[in-house]
Amino acid sequence: MATPHIAASPGDFSDIVLMPGDPLRARMIADNWLEQAKLVTDIRNMYGYTGYYRGRRISVMAHGMGIPSLSIYATELIREYGARTLIRVGSCGAIAPHLQLQDIVIAQGAGTDSKVNRMRFLDHDFAAIADYALLAQACDAARRLHYPVHVGNVFSADLFYSAQPEMLEKMEKMRILAVEMEAAGLYGLAAEYGASALTVLTVADQIRGGASLTAAERQHSFGRMMEIALTAALE
Numbered sequence: 426m427a428t429p430h431i432a433a434s435p436g437d438f439s440d441i442v443l444m445p446g447d448p449l450r451a452r453m454i455a456d457n458w459l460e461q462a463k464l465v466t467d468i469r470n471m472y473g474y475t476g477y478y479r480g481r482r483i484s485v486m487a488h489g490m491g492i493p494s495l496s497i498y499a500t501e502l503i504r505e506y507g508a509r510t511l512i513r514v515g516s517c518g519a520i521a522p523h524l525q526l527q528d529i530v531i532a533q534g535a536g537t538d539s540k541v542n543r544m545r546f547l548d549h550d551f552a553a554i555a556d557y558a559l560l561a562q563a564c565d566a567a568r569r570l571h572y573p574v575h576v577g578n579v580f581s582a583d584l585f586y587s588a589q590p591e592m593l594e595k596m597e598k599m600r601i602l603a604v605e606m607e608a609a610g611l612y613g614l615a616a617e618y619g620a621s622a623l624t625v626l627t628v629a630d631q632i633r634g635g636a637s638l639t640a641a642e643r644q645h646s647f648g649r650m651m652e653i654a655l656t657a658a659l660e
């Protein structure tokens with residue numbers, strides 16, 4: 426049965442779902458990385474596809490921007506469509522000065538200014554962390570492929586336009602690698618429903634330096650991130 430936001434039939438999704446923010450990215454992943462990919466939902470143009478990668482059935486569905494949007498799609502995928510492994514593949518803004526454009530960040534944990542995990546956890550602090558097996562598999566894949574990655578804490582911000590210099594300094598001091606907008610929500614949600622989650626990111630801009638990727642560069646680094654995410658998902 427369809428959910429309010431996903432128009433697929435039962436069984437249309439794999440238990441493994443890769444989740445970019447952008448629906449056109451979902452289409453691009455289906456076109457370039459999956460075989461026999463079929464569109465399974467397109468409500469609000471939030472495309473979802475299921476196909477095969479190295480013989481394993483895999484889905485890809487966009488989650489939109491921010492924790493509220495991601496939470497709608499990820500919850501329905503888990504509760505109604507049997508998703509057990511959710512891997513976000515997205516972009517981030519670098520905070521740590523040693524991060525370069527196109528570097529890959531694997532979010533071991535995620536802090537946030539969102540209240541969602543407190544809402545789930547009786548107002549206590551929940552340590553929003555990646556599933557360890559997925560994290561280890563992603564790190565192994567990166568090592569085998571000789572792709573350098575940075576593994577550590579990220580910050581999932583509710584406001585994209587909120588650059589308070591004091592907060593940027595604090596994040597750098599506290600060893601936050603990068604800012605994005607969903608990982609903490611995904612990790613809290615996965616914990617609530619007993620699913621496994623990971624977030625793999627490409628550095629698209631340097632928040633303090635002001636540099637950002639060109640479209641061609643985005644494409645190149647995106648391929649490395651996909652290889653890491655897909656290899657981690659399959660193991």
Ligand code: HPA
Nearest residue numbers: 516517518585604605606
């Ligand atoms: N902030 C939040 N999310 C992001 C950014 C950013 O600067 N860059 C890419 N995703």
